[in-house]
Amino acid sequence: MGDILVLAEHRQGVLRDISFEMMAIAPKVAEAMGGEVKVLVIGSGIDELAKKMSEYGVKVIAVDDQLFEDFNAEKYQKALSALLDDLKPAVLMTGQTAQGVDFMPALAVEKNLPYVAEAIDINYEDGTLKATRNIYSGKVNATVAFKPADTCLVTIREGAVEAPEPAASGDVEKMDSPLKEDIPYRKFVEYIEAEVGDVDITQSEILVSVGRGLKEDKNLPDIEELAKAIKADIAGSRAATDAGWIPHDRQVGTSGKTVKPKLYLALGISGAFQHLAGMKGAKTIVAVNKDPEAPIFAVADYAIVDDMFKVVPALTEKLKELKG
Amino acid sequence: MKTVVCIKYVPDTSEAEVKVNPDGKTVDDSRFSFDINDADNYAVEESVLIKEDKGGEVDVLSIGPKQSEVMIRMAMAKGCDRATRVEDDRIAEHDPLLVAKVLAGALKEKEFDLVFTGCWGDDFNHMSTGVALAEYLGVNHASMVKKVEVLDGKVRAHRELEGGLMEVVELELPAVLTIQTGINEPRYAPIRGIRQAQKKELNVVSLDDLGVDPAEVSVDASQVVLENLYIPEVESAAEFIEGEPEEKAEKLASILTKGGLV
CATH class of the missing domain: 3.40.50.620 (HUPs)
Incomplete structure (x- = not known):
């Protein structure tokens, strides 16, 4: 018993x-x-x-x-x-x-x-x-x-x-199978592998990743600018890929990819556990989110509680300056 | 095709501060904004897409308070034809199996080919209601569906597995599908649709109207007991960078460059 x-x-x-x-x-x-x-x-x-x-x-x-x-x-x-x-x-x-x-x-x-x-x-x-x-x-x-x-x-x-x-x-x-015959009303058909995109984010050294906080795709240029300044690839949470801002093959999390870059910048990502499972192995994690209660901060090494749109452009400028 | 789409009115807690009430069993939802559960929004869109493609009708089914009629009208503005709202405070909301039993009670007299639910709830994330509903109805099901192909008397459902792999299954109709987010692009309701939605049929029913015995779906009937809610202690080892946005950006840039991280 x-x-x-x-x-x-x-x-x-x-x-x-x-x-x-x-x-x-x-x-x-x-x-x-x-x-x-x-x-x-x-x-x-x-x-x-x-x-x-x-x-x-x-x-x-x-x-x-x-x-x-x-x-x-x-x-x-x-x-x-x-x-x-x-x-x-x-x-x-x-x-x-x-x-x-x-x-x-x-x-x-x-x-x-x-x-x-x-x-x-x-x-x-x-x-x-x-x-x-x-x-x-x-x-x-x-x-x-x-x-x-x-x-x-x-x-x-x-x-x-x-x-x-x-x-x-x-x-x-x-043990013998308790089921003796096939069932006719539900059939397995096939597996379809995920599409392969232009960048394999599991191999990226630096990832700039965005979530629901991006709000709309017209805000992407700010993110692209930052990624370019530090030679990072862009990834996203489920919310960002569902919304069509980021291609599906760049989704980080249990239903997407598990990544282990040396630097992961999580911008406007609250940090659902499915997302955390896909990125907590990153060496250094930086999180920017305006919600101080966001679960992403539990796995972050550096945290900024603020509006990402106020922080990101300033960060890009400063990084460009410092990296010459 | 006759489709029923089950939707839920849920609080958005993704950016809100959540406080547990003194009863220890509920949260203070007075300051939350409520709307359709995210996955359910995709389920509504999928049901309307199928109606546009194959013809037929879409019924909305929801358990919720009067305030949720805003959400129900919005689904009808997008193309759903009529709605049933179950309102009864005797339902054990914490138990997805009993919630499914109520939904099954509301569907037992209805003809349908497909029933859609969202595959998970933003509030309690059980991912259980749709699959339990199929069992009560005695029909086929597939969960976490990211593509629906309606065939003759059958449906092909592409289930989203971990790591982006899809599992394609074929089910005889009728069937319940639990819809995953990202399956489509939910539309905005057109102005004309919003006007029309006001005139569409919206029935409000109780458990008695449905012929569901309240004793079978109440908190006492549940085989699980919600003992208490609490805010988990989060151990954050993070260094919180303070200051005005520009100062924060400057400090972070310096940490990243000095640490050789960029």
Whole structure:
């Protein structure tokens, strides 16, 4: 009893980081609940992936079947529905990813089980499982308690915790697929790779990145001028690419690129966690934002709370002067 | 095509100071500006684009207060045909599964080919309502959709995965799609549309009108309890540069050049 079932996530033959990150949360919850961590890997030809997860000293359950060659939310829901009845874990945990969000809410409804989406942490205290969420543009945390249930469902935010190093070896147990036949009403068609643009921002030494604060594309020349003065490439947040100010292949964040330049200037970017996940590895981060509460300041090395349109032109002039 | 687009009136907290009320369970929203949830705005546009391309009708469905009618009228000004607004203070707003149950209750008598929702809410970011709604309705779904291709009896949805990869899935209709931002360029409402929108049908209904048992969608019915809200402590190691804008720029320029960063 009290077991934590972690559904590992993989795509195109590679385990995704969230699978390892959950290994920072699941063991402490299992210990508090007096159970053990079991990792579920569902796919086709997944021996290597199952073995890699077992290196966290956990028991891995591998459902290896051609039916799971590609991700399909309907198939995952059907398989998990049967596995929950069979394994009766206290908690089913997976990532709040494009995969997790596509079936977990439906599974919760089907099984009439409590569900908390996008937890940044989970704890078991005084007989109650509690999740911490981060809401309202990252400015507020919420503590949410699960009411007692056979299984509590939860997804974990990507990048919320650091993945631990693998520690010990564990076993892999193969289990027959609970799903026996294909489903006709939802079909995987294909993957389409992201378009490649003129500049690969993952290779840039200096990035000048803009967000919602740019307000409109006619304000771009100020940014281009600054970028030119310091030989930087221009990138943007989701808000800037959605608005069409910046090409999509220059979007920084979980749905775009992960960048590690030596200098990252974030201008008018509030710093949604999806953005932070894509740029917090930059060596030096400068943030200019008029909102003193902007989450971007949490990862910045140098911070300016002000209107970017007052700061940027002056900065460009001064840099030109100093660099001669 | 008959499309229903579900939209929500949310506070813009991206640049606002957020304070938790003394009850510890709500935030002080008296100074927030409210508008349509960002992703829902794209969902409205997508529903109107499909109507313009394939013909048909678009219904708006929203749970919210009287003030949100400004948002609903704006969606109708852009081309949606009619709207239903559910107003009932017994709904557990913090639980997306129960919110979905209410929406399902409002749709159970309706014919539709597609239902759109935004793929995530700017307020609580659960990313759950649309997918839960599909389960209650017993229809197909795809989440985080960044391109919609309507085929004969089917829809091809391009799902946005991490790293810019797209996953294309084919679903039999009817289906619920949760729409991702950036899928289109939301239009501005034309003046003529704004005038016409005032005359379009907007029904206001309660849970009783929908035949939804309040006990099944109330806070007590929720399987999760919102215990408290608090402002997280942010540990910023940043050096905050002070002064007038020009002074700040000058100090930063000097830090960057002296540090060999540029």
